[in-house]
Amino acid sequence: MNKLLERISNGVVKDNPTFIQMLGMCPTLAVTTSATNGIGMGLTTTAVLVASNFLISALRKLIPNKVRIPSYIVIIATFVTIVEFLLKAYLPSLNASLGIYIPLIVVNCIILGRAESYAAKNPVVLSAFDGIGMGLGFTVGLTAIGAFREILGAGTIFNFKVTPANYEPTxxxxxAPGAFFVVAILTALQNKLQLKSATNGSAKSTLSCGGNCGSCGGDTCTTNREKIEASKEIAASKATVAKKTEAQDQKNS
Incomplete structure (x- = not known):
């Protein structure tokens, strides 16, 4: 039970994907025009995270290493499609508000990162709770940013007016610029208070790319498993060359 609670607290507090690791910034900046959009996008991503982590962990010993990333993407895309259809059927207004950013969950760095760095290496239940933790952390981040923007920009929160009658919304x-302003302000406050954050170098990402997805060159992150395989291939090549050299020496002698 302690391990399960640790996975949730890790995603919500210790390694919050929005405020600590600064991941998933595309939907964070784009959809957080209101608190409703923020919580909707966050919970949608959470559902995909939990389902994909669960299935990837269950199949981790069956998925060949060489095709694991394409396999993960197919699994994630399947759950995203299911969630999108459900939103269209039961929450059409939320689906219209989130728009193209629902299908783009497929390439969200948080989901693929958790699949690669955690679900592919850990049991099913732990992986599912890791998805819950990271998803809730992402939801908290998006909701907070959306609420901040909605209060300042419209004088409301969840469509309820919370500002004085004479308040003039900004x-x-x-x-679009407001998203950058809010994230910059919150990041500056984190750094001022010396809280753990990717921007001040004090946060160590749990992703194998260190949270810097640009370093992957648009491809997969470099994992320890790949490094080990590369080392084995180099060692095998050296052994082959040594055997050929030894055989040639014996033939010459």
């Missing part, structure tokens, strides 16, 4: 906060 519309820029619910426009």
């Amino acid at each position: 519309l820029i906060f619910i426009l």
Whole structure:
């Protein structure tokens, strides 16, 4: 039980994907025009995270290493499609608000990162709770940013007015630049208070790429498993060359 609670607290607090690791910034900046959009996107991503982590962990010993990333993407895309259809059927207004960012969950760095760094190496239950933790952490981050922008930009939160009658909303906060302003302000506060954050170098990402997805060159992250395989191939090549050299020496002698 302690391990399960640790996976949840790790995602929500210790390694929060939004405020600590600074991952998934594309949907974070794009959809958080309101608290409703933030919590909707966060819970949608959580559902995909939990389901994909569960299935990938269950199949981790059956998926060949060489095709694991394509396999993960197919699994994630399947669950994203299911979630998208459910939103269209039962929450059409939320689906319209989130738009293209629902299908883009497939390439969300958080989901693929957790699949590669955790679900592929750990038991099913732990992987599912890891997905819950990371998903809730992402939801908290998006909801907080969305609420901040909605209050400043519209004077409301969850469509309820919370500001004085004479308050004049600052519309820029619910426009595209407002997302950058809010994230910059929150990041500056983190650094000022010396809280753990990827921007001040104090956060160690649990992703094998260190949280810097750009270093992957648009391909898969470099994992320890790949390094071990590369070392084995080099060792095998050296052994082959040594045997050929030894055989040639014996033939010449």
